[in-house]
Amino acid sequence: MSEFAQIVEKRRSVRLFDGQPVPEGVVQRCIDLAMKSASSSNLQPWEFHWVRTPEIRTQLVKVCFSQPAANTAGELIVCVARTRAxxxxxxxxxxxxxxxxxxxxxxxxxxxxxxxxxxxxxxxxxxxxxxxxxxxxxxxxxGPTMRAPVNEKDMEIWAIKSTSLACQTLMLAFQAEGYDTCPMEGFDPKRLHKLLKLPRDAYTVMVLGVGKARPNATLLPRIRADRDWFVKIV
Ligand SMILES: Cc1cc2nc3c(=O)[nH]c(=O)nc-3n(C[C@H](O)[C@H](O)[C@H](O)COP(=O)(O)O)c2cc1C
Structure with missing residues (x-):
């Protein structure tokens, strides 16, 4: 199996971390790699808000409904798409x-x-x-022509597409460094927006919990539906 395949196979959404912080160098390296992701017209519409202030972190965990992945993560990174930056x-x-x-x-x-x-x-x-x-x-x-973007909603989709790619790179980068992650969309977007004082054109794509999985963290086996449902040869 290739090294890349091993990283992809190993990445799982972890719901229980050991709570230990992740070394700063690891986080910085992973964010740098995420920023090398492809983006539409190379316009890099992403932002990574690495929450290191204890009071903001406490609030952020609440905004994430205190879900265990947020509560126990060593680090929390809020991945934001910007439509007007x-x-x-x-x-x-x-x-x-x-x-x-x-x-x-x-x-x-x-x-x-x-x-x-x-x-x-x-x-x-x-x-x-x-x-x-x-x-x-x-x-x-x-004949064939572009159809979008023509409105703010299109721009939101546009920014979220590229930011999602960066999120995936970020998760795989952490995995390659030996750290686990949990992507979360279980949060109150309004409260999160206010907490991080995000600008009007910001859309939070996900909150990423990062850390080492607890050895006894119960994970379901990886479940994927039938390949034929998703892969179409046309
Ligand atoms: C956009 C997105 C949002 C997610 N939100 C949550 C979440 O709020 N809480 C959670 O525990 N897992 C969340 N997950 C993790 C998924 O449940 C998980 O990716 C899925 O069950 C497949 O498992 P795997 O990542 O271990 O392969 C999210 C995943 C994605 C991609």
Whole structure:
């Protein structure tokens, strides 16, 4: 079995941790790896709120309904998707590309054009979203076309997709370091938003509990439904 396959096989959602903190270096390394995940247009719409303040942690556990995975985790990391923070990343990417070009590296003009102009039209919604919806409709009559994003909901889906990939990388990275995780969506999103003073465009994808599983933590065997239900050869 490949090393990767072993990590995937080993990762389980752990509901009882030993409560010991995870070394800072491990957490930092895993977050760095998570940030190497793929993201739509490389706009990296994720944020990782590593809760280290004891009072905030106590509140966060309550917000997670005091579920054992939250209560006993060594660390809690709140993984957040942002729908409107992309322009800062766009600008940074554009500046990096311009710098590379100035240094003599080959940078396609299409990439520069994309990050300086096209991308803004692609990811802007609001009144432009209404125009885009009409444009996509008529263009779609002629052939394949984009259909989204045209509104805030589309942007939420957009941000959650990429952030979820980063969450999976984060879990596998911890597993590779010998630490267990539990992804949790069992929390009160409103209270969590308030507790972490999240901005309006933030959507909490999951709270990740991290630590070492208790040796006697009772886990169900891994259950997966019939492969044929999910895998379609077309
Ligand atoms: C988005 C998401 C939310 C989840 N929320 C919770 C949760 O709130 N509490 C919990 O104990 N497990 C939670 N889980 C864990 C799932 O129950 C678990 O992944 C599933 O049963 C499969 O088990 P495995 O992860 O051990 O393979 C969540 C998993 C995901 C992906």
């Amino acid at each position: 992309w322009d800062r990343v766009r600008l940074h990417t554009l500046q990096q590309l311009q710098k590379m070009k100035a240094e003599g590296l080959s940078v396609p003009d299409a990439a520069l054009g994309y990050y300086s102009d096209l991308i803004k039209k692609l990811y802007s919604v609001g009144w432009l979203g209404l125009l885009k919806r009409a444009y996509f409709f008529f263009k779609g009559l002629q």
